[in-house]
Amino acid sequence: MRFSATIAKKPTSSSGASGGRHSRKTSSPHSTAQPTASSVRIPRAAPPPTGFYKDPGARGRIKSRPRGCRGMTTLLWGTANPEGLTDYEGLYLSRDDITEMIRQIDEASTKGEPTPVHVEHKGVAVGRVLTAWEHNGALDCVLALDNRVLEGAIGSEFVRSGICRDLSMGYTLSLEQSAKGGINVGKKRLKEISIVKRGARPRCHIHGVSA
Numbered sequence: 251m252r253f254s255a256t257i258a259k260k261p262t263s264s265s266g267a268s269g270g271r272h273s274r275k276t277s278s279p280h281s282t283a284q285p286t287a288s289s290v291r292i293p294r295a296a297p298p299p300t301g302f303y304k305d306p307g308a309r310g311r312i313k314s315r316p317r318g319c320r321g322m323t324t325l326l327w328g329t330a331n332p333e334g335l336t337d338y339e340g341l342y343l344s345r346d347d348i349t350e351m352i353r354q355i356d357e358a359s360t361k362g363e364p365t366p367v368h369v370e371h372k373g374v375a376v377g378r379v380l381t382a383w384e385h386n387g388a389l390d391c392v393l394a395l396d397n398r399v400l401e402g403a404i405g406s407e408f409v410r411s412g413i414c415r416d417l418s419m420g421y422t423l424s425l426e427q428s429a430k431g432g433i434n435v436g437k438k439r440l441k442e443i444s445i446v447k448r449g450a451r452p453r454c455h456i457h458g459v460s461a
Contacts, residue, residue, distance in 0.1 A: 324410075328416075328456035330382070330391050330418070330454060333345075333386065339435050350437075356381075356382075359381070364378035364379055365440060371442070375442070376404075377394050378396075388453070415455060416454050416455055417456060419443055420442045421439055
């Protein structure tokens with residue numbers, strides 16, 4: 251997981267003195283003929299989609315089969331965030347945060363500006379998030395990697411070869427400093443989802459890849 255925070259300082263007294271606002275960016279790694287979103291739409295809280303394959307004896311590792319042609323798009327199904335925390339207001343995602351992230355993904359797709367997919371939170375986008383849903387409290391999603399561009403084709407092979415086996419979410423959040431010196435965490439906004447070698451959060455694995 252990667253997040254960046256904007257810290258806003260509040261006045262330290264109620265006398266009306268101007269505390270000013272300043273922002274500080276921090277970055278911390280915890281770390282197209284394309285199918286339409288409707289063609290792979292999955293009901294929330296649903297089991298994994300069909301059409302994906304997985305080696306059940308490899309403890310979640312992706313089974314790679316030799317293919318003459320991979321196609322223009324590679325679809326991935328995985329868990330981008332583990333079960334949301336309850337009664338929690340911090341840097342990680344709560345259950346309410348997961349619901350909000352799913353709404354943001356849906357909204358972005360509706361606007362024609364889908365959430366991008368990156369490799370290790372770096373470089374150009376290699377694909378897009380097609381859909382996301384809550385499954386057993388976690389955030390599951392389907393990603394589409396664009397094999398027509400070099401970066402997308404490389405990303406697809408990273409997954410098929412087992413180099414990248416996990417998913418990681420990149421989002422921003424606002425941190426507001428209170429008059430008493432405490433820190434209040436504001437709204438979180440999803441920026442991208444990355445395929446990574448090893449995610450910082452538990453159980454955020456890539457479960458399947460399109461045949």
